[in-house]
Amino acid sequence: MIYYKDEKIIIRDICSEDAINLFICRIDREINLHDPRPLPHTSKELLAECRDYCNTFDKEVMNEVIEERKYKYFIITNNTGDFIGFVNLFGIDKAKKQGEMGIIIGDKRYWRRGVAYTALKLVIKYIFENMDIDRIYIETGETNEPALKLFDKLDFKQCGEYIEDENFRFIVMEKCRSELIV
Structure with a gap:
C-alpha cells in the first residue's frame, strides 16, 4: 500500500525486502549516535545481532497474523524506489490507545532536507485518522537535539523524562489526537 507520493518521496507499507535496509540502519554508528543500545563490535556480535533481528522481523514485523505484529512500519523511498528511511509505531497498547513512534533517515544524503518532517506529519495524520490510537509518544536521549x-516542530509536548543505565537521560514527548486542529 502506498500511503503518500509526491515528486520527492513515497511512503509505503513494509515488505520482506526491507529487512536488509532496516538492519543496516540498526547497526550504523552515526545513525545510532544518540541510542544507548550497544552496537556489535565483533563478527560474532554482528552475527548474533543479525540472527536476533531476523527473528524479530519475521515474528513481530512481518507476521502473517496481523494481530500478532508488534510494529507498524511506514517505509520512505525516493521516486525510483531507493530506500531513504522509515517511520515506525511500536509498543502499541490497545487498551490505552497509544503507541511509541520512531523515525530513522538511513540515507544520510537526505538529512536536514525536510524528509523526516514531511514523513512524520503524514504518518501522524494517517495514524490518527485510520488507527485506533489517541496518543503517540517518543522517547529519545536528551542529547538528540x-x-x-523535529518533534517540537510537530507540536509534540514534553511529558516526562527518565534515566536509564544510571547516566542516560531520556526525554518523553507526546502528541494526542484531541490536540489536532480540525
Whole structure:
C-alpha cells in the first residue's frame, strides 16, 4: 500500500525486502549516535545481532497474523524506489490507545532536507485518522537535539523524562489526537 507520493518521496507499507535496509540502519554508528543500545563490535556480535533481528522481523514485523505484529512500519523511498528511511509505531497498547513512534533517515544524503518532517506529519495524520490510537509518544536521549527539535516542530509536548543505565537521560514527548486542529 502506498500511503503518500509526491515528486520527492513515497511512503509505503513494509515488505520482506526491507529487512536488509532496516538492519543496516540498526547497526550504523552515526545513525545510532544518540541510542544507548550497544552496537556489535565483533563478527560474532554482528552475527548474533543479525540472527536476533531476523527473528524479530519475521515474528513481530512481518507476521502473517496481523494481530500478532508488534510494529507498524511506514517505509520512505525516493521516486525510483531507493530506500531513504522509515517511520515506525511500536509498543502499541490497545487498551490505552497509544503507541511509541520512531523515525530513522538511513540515507544520510537526505538529512536536514525536510524528509523526516514531511514523513512524520503524514504518518501522524494517517495514524490518527485510520488507527485506533489517541496518543503517540517518543522517547529519545536528551542529547538528540535534531529529534527534540523535529518533534517540537510537530507540536509534540514534553511529558516526562527518565534515566536509564544510571547516566542516560531520556526525554518523553507526546502528541494526542484531541490536540489536532480540525
